[in-house]
Amino acid sequence: MKHSLWLMVFTLMLLSCKESTSEEAVAQNEPFEYDMYVPSEMANLMNDMYDHNLQIKQDILDGKQPKEFPEEFLKIHSAEFTKGKGRNETFDNFSKLYISTQKEIYNPDSEVDLKSRFNSSINLCISCHQTECTGPISRIKKLIIQ
Ligand code: HEC
Structure with missing residues (x-):
């Protein structure tokens, strides 16, 4: 379950251009933000x-x-x-x-x-x-x- 969630996160990062935001989130230990991914x-x-x-x-x-x-x-x-x-x-x-x-x-x-x-x-x-x-x-x- 955990792995598929991360796979989804990485796919979203590739599709959009969220590299920097995700690094920030990882640094701040906030992985749950991705559960609520809403495109801008x-x-x-x-x-x-x-x-x-x-x-x-x-x-x-x-x-x-x-x-x-x-x-x-x-x-x-x-x-x-x-x-x-x-x-x-x-x-x-x-x-x-x-x-x-x-x-x-x-x-x-x-x-x-x-x-x-x-x-x-x-x-x-x-x-x-x-x-x-x-x-x-x-x-x-x-x-x-x-
Ligand atoms: C003036 C700069 C600029 C132009 C012109 C531009 N883009 Fe973008 N594009 C961006 C930026 C910045 C983002 C990220 C937006 C965000 O994440 O809020 C983006 C995001 C995207 C995405 C990813 C959306 C997602 O789901 O995250 C696609 C696909 C895309 N652009 C396609 C295009 C196409 C096709 C054109 C021309 C018809 C175009 N862009 C013109 C700057 C531009």
Whole structure:
């Protein structure tokens, strides 16, 4: 029982980017926190952005123009982080860049082809993740259209 609990804890750490929080928790001897793992508002938003971009990728591969910029993505500017993480200047700069490239996908006047615009926005997900949350990068890379 104890072992499977720890296995779950480590899986969650790999899936999200909770390395630092877990080290703190271990140091403070508070392993029970993991029983109540609740993803942060930001983690939920990120997972939604992932799913939505997977759909956009499929639309592009099917030759369809993605319809409308998902306004809920703007929550990136205000959503609450996992405990122990916080907003900083790097995050704010990357999130603005990310939102502007994601909006370009829906710009009918763009002279850049759709696939390159989509890949630029996914590359910004990756760039931001390289600064502080490297765990999901290999998953995000799967969104890139080859
Ligand atoms: C401006 C920086 C930034 C951008 C841009 C960004 N992310 Fe994130 N991402 C983060 C941070 C920080 C977290 C951790 C949030 C938390 O734990 O509260 C995170 C967490 C995640 C997670 C893990 C969520 C979980 O369950 O713990 C996934 C998956 C993810 N991002 C995918 C993406 C995808 C896909 C994109 C682009 C469509 C993207 N991210 C764009 C910074 C960013």
